[in-house]
Amino acid sequence: MRTVYVAPIGEVEETVVDVVALALWSTFGLPVKRFPSLPDPAAALDAARQQYSSSAILRDLQLYCPEDPVKFVGITERDLFIPMLSFVFGQAQVGGPLALVSCARLRQEYYGLPPDPALLYSRVAKEGIHEIGHTFGMVHCSDAACPMALSNTIAQVDRKRGGLCDSCAALVHEITGKEML
Ligand SMILES: [Zn+2]
Numbered sequence: 011m012r013t014v015y016v017a018p019i020g021e022v023e024e025t026v027v028d029v030v031a032l033a034l035w036s037t038f039g040l041p042v043k044r045f046p047s048l049p050d051p052a053a054a055l056d057a058a059r060q061q062y063s064s065s066a067i068l069r070d071l072q073l074y075c076p077e078d079p080v081k082f083v084g085i086t087e088r089d090l091f092i093p094m095l096s097f098v099f100g101q102a103q104v105g106g107p108l109a110l111v112s113c114a115r116l117r118q119e120y121y122g123l124p125p126d127p128a129l130l131y132s133r134v135a136k137e138g139i140h141e142i143g144h145t146f147g148m149v150h151c152s153d154a155a156c157p158m159a160l161s162n163t164i165a166q167v168d169r170k171r172g173g174l175c176d177s178c179a180a181l182v183h184e185i186t187g188k189e190m191l
């Protein structure tokens with residue numbers, strides 16, 4: 011059976027890794043394993059932007075990716091960008107094995123607010139589901155409350171529920187065979 015691996019990249023809070031693993035297991039119905047921590051992605055730093063290249067980190071992830079067919083999701087505290095956007099919450103290879111999620115802008119501290127661990131965990135779970143959904147070939151959902159909806163702002167992340175909408179859940183059922191609840 012296909013296994014989903016969750017890999018911390020650099021220093022990542024242990025609970026964040028566990029929360030993403032649990033969300034992926036319960037959403038996609040596949041076994042999820044924790045992968046050993048990967049090195050901090052120092053080489054992906056863009057000095058001028060003081061952000062990390064999402065595509066460069068994904069390329070590095072490829073080097074560690076276990077044999078196919080698996081999904082391999084990296085979690086980082088680093089703030090990510092792609093050239094045409096000021097930032098991204100994550101990135102994935104559509105239909106490929108690799109996905110990446112950043113906690114940087116999911117933390118209330120980023121917005122000058124007090125830390126809120128429960129809110130961080132719910133946000134990172136939704137974004138983990140979103141990016142792994144892309145690796146299964148799923149596209150953005152028109153239901154703004156579905157984790158597969160596009161999110162460019164933290165408000166859009168917070169509008170999402172923890173679980174997929176019925177049509178995305180039906181897609182997952184087709185793709186992974188996960189039972190419909
Ligand atoms: Zn997306």
Ligand SMILES: [Zn+2]
Binds near residue numbers: 151158175178179
């Ligand atoms: Zn949906």
